[in-house]
Amino acid sequence: MPLSEMMWVEKYRPATMAELVDQESVKQRLQALLQKKEQLPHLLFAGPPGSGKTTTAAIIARYILGEPWHDYTLSLNASDERGIDVVRERIKTFARFADRREGVPYRLVILDESDEMTSDGQTALRRIMEENSAHTRFILICNYSSGIIEPLQSRCAIFRFQRYGEGPVVEHLKAIAKKEKLEHSGDSVFGAIYEATQGDLRQAINMLQAASATGEITLDSVRSVTGATVKGRVADIMSAALDGDFEAARSKMVELTRVYGVPERDFLKYANESLGGIKVPDLGKVISILAEYDFRLVQGSQPELQLTAMLAQISSLKEKAS
Numbered sequence: 001m002p003l004s005e006m007m008w009v010e011k012y013r014p015a016t017m018a019e020l021v022d023q024e025s026v027k028q029r030l031q032a033l034l035q036k037k038e039q040l041p042h043l044l045f046a047g048p049p050g051s052g053k054t055t056t057a058a059i060i061a062r063y064i065l066g067e068p069w070h071d072y073t074l075s076l077n078a079s080d081e082r083g084i085d086v087v088r089e090r091i092k093t094f095a096r097f098a099d100r101r102e103g104v105p106y107r108l109v110i111l112d113e114s115d116e117m118t119s120d121g122q123t124a125l126r127r128i129m130e131e132n133s134a135h136t137r138f139i140l141i142c143n144y145s146s147g148i149i150e151p152l153q154s155r156c157a158i159f160r161f162q163r164y165g166e167g168p169v170v171e172h173l174k175a176i177a178k179k180e181k182l183e184h185s186g187d188s189v190f191g192a193i194y195e196a197t198q199g200d201l202r203q204a205i206n207m208l209q210a211a212s213a214t215g216e217i218t219l220d221s222v223r224s225v226t227g228a229t230v231k232g233r234v235a236d237i238m239s240a241a242l243d244g245d246f247e248a249a250r251s252k253m254v255e256l257t258r259v260y261g262v263p264e265r266d267f268l269k270y271a272n273e274s275l276g277g278i279k280v281p282d283l284g285k286v287i288s289i290l291a292e293y294d295f296r297l298v299q300g301s302q303p304e305l306q307l308t309a310m311l312a313q314i315s316s317l318k319e320k321a322s
């Protein structure tokens with residue numbers, strides 16, 4: 001059995017708009033647009049990880065193109081593809097086969113992580129979109145719409161996906177638990193998973209699956225997996241740094257970003273959140289350090305170097321204090 005079949009995030013990924021939980025305003029606007037699918041504009045989906053962007057893009061593709069949607073959809077990850085030239089070539093080749101099969105109005109290009117493209121790349125992308133607009137629609141996906149250049153934004157209908165609230169996440173986890181015939185010690189286990197994942201549904205479902213490995217889901221089994229989450233690891237790194245142990249903090253951070261591929265700005269976000277749970281003498285100082293490095297990352301400085309420097313600075317607070 002391939003891994004994807006064993007993973008609940010895939011097993012329970014919705015295939016139709018009706019199965020999508022929450023995201024009401026996105027669904028309503030999309031349904032209105034899909035009434036006239038020939039006139040569908042390019043779309044831009046912005047929102048945090050695990051908020052349903054990729055899932056929704058696939059639902060739209062299936063709705064517009066029918067079951068052979070895979071044949072008429074090109075899915076690219078902008079950050080994987082080496083540069084805009086590769087993207088252009090792949091789109092060109094793809095769009096060239098503009099056979100007009102019955103019921104297939106155009107082809108779709110889904111470009112994930114498009115905010116990772118340089119602004120030169122995005123400018124080129126804008127031309128590519130125009131050149132191919134007769135037979136192609138684009139769905140651009142990103143975490144931050146601020147990372148997309150204005151001329152691209154203005155060519156798209158923008159949809160903002162929100163983090164899921166506690167209600168929908170708990171409902172969804174309960175429904176999965178029921179289908180999987182899981183024993184659980186009470187509804188508080190779902191609340192605890194929500195607490196640890198803060199509206200990232202992918203992470204919540206993965207955590208449910210991990211916590212179920214021992215059989216019954218209890219608060220203990222949930223805690224044992226939340227400790228191992230990215231958020232928990234970032235919190236450990238921050239404690240090490242605040243303790244003055246720069247070396248430990250640095251090597252764990254490198255592991256987390258290189259091996260687990262945690263985006264550097266997410267690292268800073270989790271670092272900030274972790275400060276809520278611990279006693280920090282120089283809280284204001286630590287937060288302004290985080291803010292300073294967040295700013296540097298947005299400006300495009302070398303991320304690993306910046307995070308290392310940040311941990312060094314936080315670690316040195318302890319030396320000064322003692």
Ligand SMILES: Nc1ncnc2c1ncn2[C@@H]1O[C@H](COP(=O)(O)OP(=O)(O)OP(=O)(O)O)[C@@H](O)[C@H]1O
Pocket residue numbers: 008009010012013014019020021022023047048049050051052053054055056172201202205
């Ligand atoms: N509205 C939803 N209803 C039901 N399940 C959902 C919904 N949104 C997300 N999921 C579940 O969460 C998983 C992750 O969602 P998805 O891949 O669409 O997130 P994403 O927004 O593309 O995240 P990323 O930015 O990390 O790529 C899906 O496989 C699906 O199981």
Ligand SMILES: [Mg+2]
Pocket residue numbers: 053054055112
């Ligand atoms: Mg995605």
